[in-house]
């Protein structure tokens with residue numbers, strides 16, 4: 205994904221009021237601590253086992269000095285949890301932030317704590333096989349440099365991308381230089397390239413903005429701030445790169461021998477990612493479970509927004525992994541968090557984790573078929589004690605609450621079948637009427653304050669949100685709602701719920717961020733098919749600015765040997781590959797055309813000759829102005 209503007213470690217939060225922890229939050233966190241399986245210390249053992257060395261610098265920096273990664277950011281994680289952090293999340297963050305090179309077994313090492321994800325290194329006969337080269341080139345390069353002090357200077361001979369998410373390929377140019385690339389096999393599951401470059405194109409602006417909430421953009425780590433992103437620490441703030449695969453795995457059971465190392469593959473499409481695979485090293489007894497199982501319940505629907513995932517398929521593929529590899533596995537490594545050691549421990553983990561997803565799916569559907577709706581189901585689906593007592597089934601990333609609603613959404617969509625909910629008023633209009641029905645803003649504030657004082661934060665948030673949407677300039681309402689969100693953040697076991705509440709609180713107090721987003725990865729843009737870019741243009745068409753005008757033209761990108769017929773009318777842009785329409789022909793390098801559209805500088809590019817137009821040029825007048833440039837920092841907690 206385009207994890208833009210998530211450089212959580214590098215921005216400073218200015219002027220946020222340090223918030224008090226309420227008695228209700230203290231009590232809730234103390235009660236939560238009583239329910240946790242503290243005597244189970246297996247994860248501590250696994251997270252520390254095989255530690256070789258830490259990085260020798262406190263930060264990883266870009267060549268211009270900017271900080272990409274700060275190893276000292278979580279040094280505050282000492283001792284017991286403060287009242288402002290859920291004790292379960294505190295423990296999880298302590299384990300996730302152990303950073304360095306770890307020896308997993310003979311020939312297998314891991315770089316952990318250098319990014320949101322892990323980089324696994326398998327030593328072949330003559331070189332190195334790298335699994336998932338982190339998010340950015342700088343962290344991947346630093347990780348490999350650290351590893352080389354122990355494992356030597358063997359060249360990288362192969363890279364395996366477990367799946368199509370950026371935190372598993374974005375650092376590839378940090379470990380494979382342009383000169384080396386021709387000699388390095390790049391292996392990925394079927395569908396990898398399409399999904400790697402397109403998953404976030406059409407809805408990219410909205411997803412990026414929402415990702416700021418999920419990953420806590422701009423929240424400094426700390427007892428009152430960001431406490432990791434649950435799945436890993438945070439996405440590093442370096443250079444996102446991509447080298448396309450040279451070899452695609454297209455079926456389960458496929459095998460490869462790379463540099464003397466045998467590998468068996470299991471495709472797991474439409475699980476955690478649309479293109480993903482597990483694989484097994486039979487000579488090493490090592491199973492790589494990709495991101496299909498980790499130290500937390502994952503997201504069936506990520507709160508930043510995405511197509512909803514298939515919890516049933518997810519569970520079924522874990523069952524298949526157990527069947528294919530369980531009996532031969534001694535050690536399991538994954539794309540995030542620590543390995544698991546011992547065949548029995550791995551089988552127990554995969555089976556229990558699988559059961560958590562299966563229970564989530566099956567019980568949500570059972571209740572759905574019994575007539576319960578999504579919010580009712582979210583309130584009552586809880587894992588049984590035998591599953592909930594396992595640390596790795598806790599919701600540090602995905603939660604049972606939002607995942608059960610995701611299962612409901614996958615089958616039923618947003619409508620709960622109650623006619624009263626078929627056509628509700630939009631938030632600001634409903635808020636205005638809610639305030640009137642309550643007897644005015646003062647009465648709403650009083651109810652919000654009462655709920656806050658009683659620790660009834662979920663209700664306080666609903667009440668005060670109506671008032672903020674009715675009266676966005678009501679500072680007292682915004683402040684009380686911000687305080688409410690903070691208490692919910694402090695109680696949250698999920699790191700991303702915590703981030704969402706804390707960013708919401710900050711934006712209620714300070715408004716949306718004003719800084720512009722970093723530019724996109726050149727590799728990713730270059731690899732994006734033109735048809736997706738024209739789809740993106742289509743969803744930026746503003747019908748009001750277009751009015752009754754019509755356009756028809758041909759687009760030719762000679763360096764890509766591509767041509768498209770484009771028509772714009774009735775508020776829609778339609779493009780067709782390899783077709784010709786009666787109208788002028790625009791010829792340009794694709795990058796130049798994209799730049800001109802993005803910056804509304806079409807006329808200038810035509811004048812400078814970078815874009816050539818053959819035919820009736822006047823029929824294109826005004827074309828550059830019919831597209832919107834979306835605001836990357838649109839408001840969320842206010843209308």
Ligand SMILES: [Zn+2]
Pocket residue numbers: 321369371372495539540
């Ligand atoms: Zn990941």
